[in-house]
Amino acid sequence: MPPKLCALCNTSRPILKRPKTGQQICKSCFFLVFETEVHNTITESQLFQSGDRVAIGASGGKDSTVLAHIMKTLNDRYNYGLDLFLLSIDEGITGYRDDSLETVKQNQKEYNLPLKILSYSELYGWTMDDIVAQVGRKNNCTFCGVFRRQALDRGAAMLGVDHIVTGHNADDVAETVLMNIMRGDIARLGRCTAICTQGEDTIKRSKPFKYTYEKEIVMYAYFKKLTYFSTECIYSPDAYRGHARTFLKDLEAARPSAIIDIIHSGEAFEIRDEVKRGQKLQQTCKRCGYMSSNDLCKACTLLEGLERGMANAGITDKGVKQLNAAGPTPDNLRTIPFFQMNTVGNSGPSPSPNPWPLDSGPSG
Amino acid sequence: MLTISLKIEFAGGLELLFSNQRSHRISIPSNPASTPNEPPKRADITYLIHWLKDNLLKERVELFIENGTVRPGILVLVNDTDWELEGEGSYELMDGDEIVFISTLHGG
Numbered sequence: 001m002p003p004k005l006c007a008l009c010n011t012s013r014p015i016l017k018r019p020k021t022g023q024q025i026c027k028s029c030f031f032l033v034f035e036t037e038v039h040n041t042i043t044e045s046q047l048f049q050s051g052d053r054v055a056i057g058a059s060g061g062k063d064s065t066v067l068a069h070i071m072k073t074l075n076d077r078y079n080y081g082l083d084l085f086l087l088s089i090d091e092g093i094t095g096y097r098d099d100s101l102e103t104v105k106q107n108q109k110e111y112n113l114p115l116k117i118l119s120y121s122e123l124y125g126w127t128m129d130d131i132v133a134q135v136g137r138k139n140n141c142t143f144c145g146v147f148r149r150q151a152l153d154r155g156a157a158m159l160g161v162d163h164i165v166t167g168h169n170a171d172d173v174a175e176t177v178l179m180n181i182m183r184g185d186i187a188r189l190g191r192c193t194a195i196c197t198q199g200e201d202t203i204k205r206s207k208p209f210k211y212t213y214e215k216e217i218v219m220y221a222y223f224k225k226l227t228y229f230s231t232e233c234i235y236s237p238d239a240y241r242g243h244a245r246t247f248l249k250d251l252e253a254a255r256p257s258a259i260i261d262i263i264h265s266g267e268a269f270e271i272r273d274e275v276k277r278g279q280k281l282q283q284t285c286k287r288c289g290y291m292s293s294n295d296l297c298k299a300c301t302l303l304e305g306l307e308r309g310m311a312n313a314g315i316t317d318k319g320v321k322q323l324n325a326a327g328p329t330p331d332n333l334r335t336i337p338f339f340q341m342n343t344v345g346n347s348g349p350s351p352s353p354n355p356w357p358l359d360s361g362p363s364g
Numbered sequence: 365m366l367t368i369s370l371k372i373e374f375a376g377g378l379e380l381l382f383s384n385q386r387s388h389r390i391s392i393p394s395n396p397a398s399t400p401n402e403p404p405k406r407a408d409i410t411y412l413i414h415w416l417k418d419n420l421l422k423e424r425v426e427l428f429i430e431n432g433t434v435r436p437g438i439l440v441l442v443n444d445t446d447w448e449l450e451g452e453g454s455y456e457l458m459d460g461d462e463i464v465f466i467s468t469l470h471g472g
Contacts, residue, residue: 004449017448024449062376062468171468218376218439218468219446230377230467245469249436 008033015223019213019256027223034220038208039074045195047206050081053161055116057152058086058107060100063167065107065228066217067209071165072111084111085159089151090119091144092127093234100229118155120147124303125334132235135311140235142315146298150290154339156203168207171214171248174259177266178244186271193266202291213259289339299336307333367391368407368459372416376467378438383422390420392457409440410453412463427467439466 004024006012012026018033025033041047048054056071058064068086075082088104091097101117108115121127124147132140156164173193180189191197196206209217221228251258284290285297292298298314305314305323308330313319372388379386392415395404407415410433417429428435433453440447441464442455457463 013445014449015444016446214468215439218466222375222441222464222466223444230375231380232377246436249469253436 016216016219019215019252020260022256030216030219030223034212034216035070035073035077038070038212039078041195041211042074042080042208045206047165047196047208048080048082048163050079051083052081052163053083053085053159054163054165055085055087055156055159055161056113057164057166058088058104058115059167060088060103060107060229061167062218062221062228062230063169063172063209063214065103065167065226066221067165067167068107068111068113069224069226070208072113083161084113085161086111086113086115087152087155087159087161087164088115088117089148089155090117090121091148092120092129094129096231096234097128099231103227103229106227114159116155116159118151118158120151123147123151123154124299124336126303126306128235131306131311134306137235139312139315143302144235146302150297150299150336152205153202153290157340161203163204163206165206165208167209169209169212169214169217170259170263171245171252173207173210173266174262175241175244175248177262178248179241180266182244189266189269190271193263211260211263285339288336290336303336304329304333366394368394368457368461370412370457370460371462372420373462373464374466375464376439377469378428378465378467381423381428382416382420388420390415394457394459406456408453408457409442409447409455409463412457413453434465437467437469439468440464441466 006014006026006029007023008025008029014024015027016030017024056068058068071084086108088101128144131143152164176192180192195210196204198204282291285292285300286295287300290297302314305311310323313323369391372390374382374386392407394407396407396411397404413434417425421428442450443462
């Protein structure tokens with residue numbers, strides 16, 4: 001039997017079977033279609049305008065490492081005219097984040113992009129190591145997720161950027177659709193498939209890899225020899241997401257289009273008006289100025305719980321009541337610096353409202 | 365017994381299950397007997413996966429093998445080609461082959 005040839009160029013030997021289409025393609029066609037599809041996603045969604053300042057949320061993991069490479073490549077190739085930055089959050093997890101930040105510093109040198117690192121200890125006065133010592137390993141992911149989301153926005157405001165791009169891929173989005181269905185979280189289900197989201201006065205966020213399969217991201221990194229950091233967080237992953245992920249990977253093994261099909265299902269859901277009316281309106285946090293659906297934003301509530309030695313009080317509504325019942329907030333309490341946008345200009349598509357936290361995917 | 369030499373690589377976090385070592389050189393039987401009633405057949409990747417589990421894996425077998433093959437989410441390359449193009453587990457190994465296992469399951 002003669003060897004099969006690449007389904008696109010019909011000349012070279014294929015090296016990859018595309019999960020999205022089943023096509024067998026060669027290495028150079030793979031690079032080209034991978035990059036071109038992301039470019040098409042960016043242009044069809046009109047994510048950017050020339051002159052935009054864009055921060056790449058960089059964790060040192062596979063998705064953000066490939067995203068930094070792709071953003072740099074496409075910006076040069078298609079003259080997007082973007083000012084690109086790397087933005088990393090240091091959660092303060094010894095032996096995990098300190099190692100992965102080394103990978104980000106490597107990216108900074110390779111791509112010659114300015115890098116800003118903002119730490120939890122700088123912003124909140126607590127590292128994740130401190131928080132875990134206080135709350136244990138059960139709810140620590142809640143703290144980390146809420147704190148990271150706000151830290152990214154604040155880091156972006158410090159850089160003066162109008163847009164954050166994250167490495168969330170198609171698998172992450174499909175996983176989040178499943179989780180929101182299983183939890184009955186209608187509000188998040190409605191917006192977790194949006195490619196670009198924005199709160200009242202926070203910075204836009206988008207996911208250029210929304211339709212990009214994890215398999216292809218990993219293969220791209222492998223064939224391009226991009227080095228990334230791949231250790232699981234030492235504070236154990238979000239168990240619920242882990243189940244959704246395993247389920248999704250089993251589905252993908254049986255039918256690779258499952259991932260893109262679930263995203264399309266998520267996009268097609270329509271929320272009835274009476275359900276929408278039941279949802280809380282967005283306001284700004286009275287203490288720190290960040291967007292919130294209550295008087296206090298989740299990060300301020302969690303921080304107050306930590307500071308007052310009732311660490312788990314910020315997690316549930318019941319806990320918040322206990323915190324309030326324990327007396328008024330002390331005057332000398334550590335708080336998060338007031339949030340102010342110092343960016344000007346606005347561009348791109350009209351984003352959907354996106355209250356935090358963790359609308360799609362793990363750390364990114 | 366005839367053996368074949370292979371180069372094995374683990375990446376994407378899988379190396380943590382294999383003594384935190386990315387690259388391994390191994391020799392395996394080229395025609396292992398499968399069951400007493402069957403004639404020996406050429407070693408394939410399914411055989412290799414079980415050989416790795418028995419001989420090289422140090423911890424958490426459930427993160428490597430599931431239902432007799434690699435766990436979903438682990439990519440396999442045969443001489444830098446997606447194993448899905450090479451017959452997956454039934455690819456018959458040849459002396460000098462390079463097999464790469466990459467986990468996609470670790471943090472983004």
